[in-house]
Amino acid sequence: MIMPPRLRKFVLTAHVTASVGWVGAATVFLALAVVGLTSDDTGTVRGAYLVMEPAARLALLPLAIASLLSGLIQSLGSTWGLFRHYWVVFKLLINVFATLVLVMYMETFRFLASVAADTNADLATVRSSSPLLHAALALVLLLVATILAIYKPRGMTPYGLRKQRESRPSMP
């Protein structure tokens, strides 16, 4: 079902906002990960890992889910469709993959926070390179998704081509 223009604009605004917000949140996590690995201040290092879990729960995850849902609605409610163009399919795959990994990674955030809260654990134990790796990979994936959304490279899937043929009026 094709959405009316005003609704389409609204959903597009929501999708862009959520997606850009996700990129911003991932950048903050990259910064926190760098602070956690490089700071010499015990409180700062512990604080970096302690704040990751609630920040991920309250900002990162909601933005990821909002981006995914608004993207689904946007594509299904427009002529682009969800499986008609390769760039939309790849964006969907990137979004689903990144959200899935993030959901699974929440366990790691909780664990890192619990170690950081343990005053008996030394700084070497508290520090972890894992958030840095994951935030960097997330940013790469989100950057690729953004490039796909802006450039919209050509290419229709076999399903899209079939739908396009079906929608054209038959020649006399």
Add this chain to the structure above:
Amino acid sequence: MENETSAGGKRESTVGTPRWVKVFGIIALLVVLLFVVLMVAGGGRHGPGRHFRHADTSQSGHR
């Protein structure tokens, strides 16, 4: 993400799979394979056991 550009019209349609799709497909396949291998190696989890040197801090890393 969609903008004002229409999905129809003059943008399409190319026959056959574009090269960028093949390249992206290969990269995506490699990423998914790597993920699956890491999952299997981690006992089906992508959790702290995989990412943390000391999964049990009661055994190591204490002052």
